[in-house]
Amino acid sequence: MDKRAASFAxxxxxxxxxxxxxxxxxxxxxxxxxxxxxxxxxxxxxERWKPGSHSSNSxxxxxxxxxxxxxxxxxxxxxxxxxxVADAGSLLCQGDFSGRRGSGTYKFQPNPxxxxxxxxxxxxxxxxxxxxxxxxxxxxxxxxxGARDAGLHPTTSQLIELRIHGVTVDYIRExxxxxxxxxxxxxxxxxxxxxxxxxxxRDLKTYGYNLSPNGIVELRIHGVSGDFIRDLKNAGYDLSSSQIVELRIHGVDSAYLRDLxxxxxxxxxxxxxxLRIHGVSxxxxxGLKDAGYNGLLASEITDLRIHGVDxxxxxxxxxxxxxxxxxxxxDLRIHGVDxxxxRRLRDSGLKNLSASQITNLRIHGVD
Numbered sequence: 001m002d003k004r005a006a007s008f009a010x011x012x013x014x015x016x017x018x019x020x021x022x023x024x025x026x027x028x029x030x031x032x033x034x035x036x037x038x039x040x041x042x043x044x045x046x047e048r049w050k051p052g053s054h055s056s057n058s059x060x061x062x063x064x065x066x067x068x069x070x071x072x073x074x075x076x077x078x079x080x081x082x083x084x085v086a087d088a089g090s091l092l093c094q095g096d097f098s099g100r101r102g103s104g105t106y107k108f109q110p111n112p113x114x115x116x117x118x119x120x121x122x123x124x125x126x127x128x129x130x131x132x133x134x135x136x137x138x139x140x141x142x143x144x145x146g147a148r149d150a151g152l153h154p155t156t157s158q159l160i161e162l163r164i165h166g167v168t169v170d171y172i173r174e175x176x177x178x179x180x181x182x183x184x185x186x187x188x189x190x191x192x193x194x195x196x197x198x199x200x201x202r203d204l205k206t207y208g209y210n211l212s213p214n215g216i217v218e219l220r221i222h223g224v225s226g227d228f229i230r231d232l233k234n235a236g237y238d239l240s241s242s243q244i245v246e247l248r249i250h251g252v253d254s255a256y257l258r259d260l261x262x263x264x265x266x267x268x269x270x271x272x273x274x275l276r277i278h279g280v281s282x283x284x285x286x287g288l289k290d291a292g293y294n295g296l297l298a299s300e301i302t303d304l305r306i307h308g309v310d311x312x313x314x315x316x317x318x319x320x321x322x323x324x325x326x327x328x329x330x331d332l333r334i335h336g337v338d339x340x341x342x343r344r345l346r347d348s349g350l351k352n353l354s355a356s357q358i359t360n361l362r363i364h365g366v367d
Contacts, residue, residue: 030105044058065085065086081093088131090111110128123144123159143163151182152185152188167188175198178202200226204216204219209241219244222245224244228244236266250273256276278306280305290311292323303326303327313329331355332355335362337359341358344367
């Protein structure tokens, strides 16, 4: 992520943080509150306008995080004053409630004790801007301590990034328990950006993969799941992570593995890729099987598809009494023989012809 960009958007579970360039704005700080469908949870939106920027943060938080605000304020309405309290500081809020919604202005009050505790934990002292963002992203002392104790060695800025991307103390602990003791703060950030869950980390270890963080992220980028790795193992494939990625790039999934098995195929990984590249679908395999061609090699099936031999032509030939080999089917199609041509030959009295005879007739313009 380019932190020097003029605008950026970050989405995390329950939190939306957006910064946009908005020139000519007077400094302004506003809050909004509304009830949610979850008891004792409210949606809290915090907005801030400064010369050159506008930030907006909205997330659901427990009502207990507010000091001086009770649930009946939504129904009672009227003027209010309260605090939103976090480790990094407080938002001193004032405003009005009406129609079960509240809005007003706030003032940020940093917590100097929090900054001092972070320094004691080995972090650089956060400035007021850091503290404000830490309040919005819920960077707590517990999280800072947990990240340090787990050996992540994050910077103060990385503490914020970790929380922005949804890294929790539980996530770190579960990754350690899954057998990943040497991950850095940036590794955790990259994994969470690409949706790496700790269940996936455990699955990789279970199936014998000891991958780098980059290798893990690459698998997830290409949609590799623990279930797919399991299905590959169950189907008899012991593949490298790069081979698994190649399969997924070309659309091989668990359902396709089952289709191949139903057809009686267990091709090499490279052959599976070729099958998918050339459009060998489950319907195509079924059509071959229904026409009696259920013992073909993967290479023979690929050749049929490359040369445009569709299952309709194969079934037409079968119904007319022909039992062509895969190579004969290919030769016939190369020379423009289709099901209708075979029927015309039959209707004209030309029956029981060999593939070469049919080809010669087509070559010499017998129609």
